[in-house]
Amino acid sequence: MMTNEEHPMNTNTFEHKKRIEQLQEKMKEKGIHLFLVTQNVDIYYITGSMQTGYAAVPQEGEPIFLVKRSYERAVTESKIRVERMGSFRQLEETIAGFFPHLSSADGKIRIALEYDVLPVQQFERLQAVLPQAEWADGSVIFRELRMIKSPFEVARIRMAAIAAHRALVEAANIVRPGMMELALIAQIEHLFRMQGHVGMMRMRGYNQEIITGMVASGDAAAEPTYFDGPAGGRGLTPAAPQGASRKVIGENEPILVDIGCCIDGYVIDQTRTLVIGKLDEDLEAAYDVSEQILRETEKNLVPGTVCESLYADALQMAQDAGLSDHFMGYGEDQVKFLGHGIGMEIDEWPVLARGFKQKLEPGMVIAIEPKFTFPGRGVVGIENTYLITKDGYERLTTAPEGLIRIKSCD
Amino acid sequence: MMTNEEHPMNTNTFEHKKRIEQLQEKMKEKGIHLFLVTQNVDIYYITGSMQTGYAAVPQEGEPIFLVKRSYERAVTESKIRVERMGSFRQLEETIAGFFPHLSSADGKIRIALEYDVLPVQQFERLQAVLPQAEWADGSVIFRELRMIKSPFEVARIRMAAIAAHRALVEAANIVRPGMMELALIAQIEHLFRMQGHVGMMRMRGYNQEIITGMVASGDAAAEPTYFDGPAGGRGLTPAAPQGASRKVIGENEPILVDIGCCIDGYVIDQTRTLVIGKLDEDLEAAYDVSEQILRETEKNLVPGTVCESLYADALQMAQDAGLSDHFMGYGEDQVKFLGHGIGMEIDEWPVLARGFKQKLEPGMVIAIEPKFTFPGRGVVGIENTYLITKDGYERLTTAPEGLIRIKSCD
Structure with a gap:
């Protein structure tokens, strides 16, 4: 007790x-x-x-x-x-x-x-x-x-997860063709703020910044950035070259909703892929691979698993699917990790990356984000945040999975 | 030409x-x-x-x-x-x-x-x-x-100033007794974002953070903070202990609207004081002194004026008005400056502070913010941003001055 x-x-x-x-x-x-x-x-x-x-x-x-x-x-x-x-x-x-x-x-x-x-x-x-x-x-x-979170800390991450779930539901409700990415993220940010989001998520890395993540569609999502993640987004200006842009969201292109917030000091990270109409077959297949990678990764989310092996296994699955060039960014702008610790900052330890020999331990909270980038076309993928428990994991992000299909207007 | x-x-x-x-x-x-x-x-x-x-x-x-x-x-x-x-x-x-x-x-x-x-x-x-x-x-x-801005840079600060003017008009339109500070700042942030605000203002100082400034009313505005400014606000949580809080805005208390945004990389800083109903006489008198200090400061905004003298003169005026304990924060939490350079960051040079021997030069852009803090009661004051020109200054913030009086509901 x-x-x-x-x-x-x-x-x-x-x-x-x-x-x-x-x-x-x-x-x-x-x-x-x-x-x-x-x-x-x-x-x-x-x-x-x-x-x-x-x-x-x-x-x-x-x-x-x-x-x-x-x-x-x-x-x-x-x-x-x-x-x-x-x-x-x-x-x-x-x-x-x-x-x-x-x-x-x-x-x-x-x-x-x-x-x-x-x-x-x-x-x-x-x-x-x-x-x-x-x-x-x-x-x-x-x-x-x-790196090891207490129940007190996890409780706060759960609150942030609830806010992110609500924000996704809102995004799916209001998105429509012709809407600027900026208008969609502004609405999401308002909803986050009213739930107690402190205004930005904190990052530890030098020069790294993040507000509430991003909404990015089609080619704008696939633009390379300096941001230390698989997809950064076009952004509004070269003075803030990541996140949502003024691009108008279209039909039949992937809309990456990679969002989070900071509630009482603790952040959450969650990604879902939306489409108004339907995706090209190869993009939809890549989305399915991202979910398969997540399912396989979950099987190994137990104390004792070496962090770098999760990245290696995921990379192998991307290779087997013929998608290694597109995995976690494209070409020379790929990042070499599958996930990252979160807590009070979005870039905590452990990192699921080559060279990270750390073993999973109960109390770690990790965002895992298999994504595929197609230059000029978009980014597809999924991201959940997990708590490592004594004998496995608990998913902290509560939003439903699967490609979110929104009926075309016509 | x-x-x-x-x-x-x-x-x-x-x-x-x-x-x-x-x-x-x-x-x-x-x-x-x-x-x-x-x-x-x-x-x-x-x-x-x-x-x-x-x-x-x-x-x-x-x-x-x-x-x-x-x-x-x-x-x-x-x-x-x-x-x-x-x-x-x-x-x-x-x-x-x-x-x-x-x-x-x-x-x-x-x-x-x-x-x-x-x-x-x-x-x-x-x-x-x-x-x-x-x-x-x-x-x-x-x-x-x-520290010295080009016309290219000033043009961007002007855009940010227009956004801040609009945000103030919106704030005065929507504020009402019973509204949470958080709800008001969330609305302001949405408006800022739709005008191209990149999501936060940048600060150079270690550990310093600012999103869009703050809306703070009554005792919540007067709470001391670690923030390197005269008024920080209560904030939502000890994990983000500055800015807007969940306090409900009341009648007959000062509402400090100290806001800014970042447009195409450049920020603006602007403060106005609002009241629903009327202020206590001593607070209104202190507000008037803040405007008088600003008027006197403007007279010396010419190339060649030594920065620290502007702070010394302002402090003298506060003393003459019997308000030196309340000037730029209260008691041991007072800050020792009257204003600060702005540009791509909110804490640029020059600083109008003791020890700052720098002389004003054309191209400097400076936010000047005389404010008075009354613990348990609130903060009153005003802040404009100025461009130093060849023979004087130009005010970049365009919002009307004066205490903004909003009619009480009853």
Whole structure:
């Protein structure tokens, strides 16, 4: 039976206590004395509050949220102790004061930072005020920590999944030939927003941006992009060259509805393919292959499966179907993965990609998105988000599968 | 007379040629041999395309956009020469091949990067593959370069200003007591999107995010936030603790409509204060002071004025009105500036803040936002965006000024 403390909808200190214990465990393994958590999402993960400052987590003992702004807000929200950060120049004294027992035999303090997101300038400033520190890249520690979701976190992803289901139903209801992609995504975004979407989905990767995913039809969907995914969309301008465009949606072309939202900090990722009228036979066959790949992948969604094998198996199926050039993008713009972890960011770990030797574990949440790109014609495919459980998986996206056929107007 | 090349709506190579010449000028001054531009917005600024890779600009001669993905898209969009980046590990050979004449007397190549945004991990990777390089922080060079807008850029900001004007009119038309802030901002965002808003405004600052600004009423507007501005808003959740909330808008309380959008890569920033019914006398008086500060500031918006003096003068006026505790936030959560540059990002240079000795120059675009925060009661204020001209300024935000009074329902 679940205690009240463990109830997934209860924002409790148990949740954060466990996260901190797990972080400290990893810090011990790597010989890190102090983790200065700097990124807004990571700070929220540790403290339950997203204010400016550092979540300072020692290898042992109580962590402290050193807050620059807003202290008042942090005190209200934080699940860990909050203190004013004070002067940045005196950070060394501040840390020594709050954590007097830190440091190794040789007097050095080994401090980890998230090198994958922290800008060089801020790192140099920290180096200047903490000249005695030895620095370490804590990115892997943090990404591995956040890779395993608690019931509390999964509950939030479920809420986002419900919003995405509703948004798909709305999209299928309102789409019509002659409608701009932009008009369709604007309507979807409005619906997402009214359900509590915070306005965009967060991404960890440098230069990567995503709002609510995309609606893209025909040739516009098949345009290559810099976006780290199989289909990015034409976008509105070279200054934002991905997502929905001003292209008018037509009949008999695939309409890719690859959408998600961010509810209470957690995202969902879901793709369905729509068509008004009917698809060309080869595109419909490719769509069917994407569903077959998903079915085969599901069979191996159990703890212990090596992530890269899921990608390799999917690639083999695409090859067997004669579609390897079209799989996950086209030609030199193909991406080399089948899926990705999601949580507070859309590009979390694990990645279902070559070289990713990580084994599936209970608590991972993964978006799996077999898609096929046909330049000048469109993209077809499907994407679900899954929770890995003790003995298999649970599908978190609830929208019905299958090619969504909308009757032509004439 | 304007030549066709100089026409502000003409995306021409003249525009990018000039940007590159100015960058190279600054590189010469600082002894930089090569600028490897890494950030998506900076890459777009130099190339006219926002694909993944490096815009490599030598101190003299032709720059090259080294593209990882998508090469095809970059070739279509870029105003400068495009080449495939090839293997990251061979970047040294690639650079030596394309720029054989680089390097100083001692054989060292001095390379600049944007340290203010580049993550440490990516910097370390570059250091590993370019072991002979001497590295320099190019952030100031780039921020100064982008600080002065061309007619081409101002034309885009004008389009965004028109969208913001329309959005304000819509907000005043639809707002009513009992409406959630979220419902109002969702409607505004839909209108922005249909006018070509790319979905969010970009910010350069680490951990800073903004979608379309905010609608916030009464006590929710006055809540302190981590956001680097005078008023952030309550937000929907501690996981996104700024912007519109689920608070219901009431009568006789200030409604701050601080909104903007991003059209073709360029943003606008505009604030107006609305009230359904009437404001308390002291809040209305504070609103009047915000307009007076804006009028006084405008008198000094001429080339040559030192940025920090505009903040000092405004602060003095707030003090004289007995409102210094409420100016630009409240108490310890006050921000220490009066305005900020805008362009492709909302937090550009110059900043009208203490310590900012920069003088105003023609081509700067600055959002100026005197505001007063009353904890538990609300925020009042106004914000316009201005272009500095040869002999003064031009107001780019076109929305009417003054407290917007909406008749109470009863």
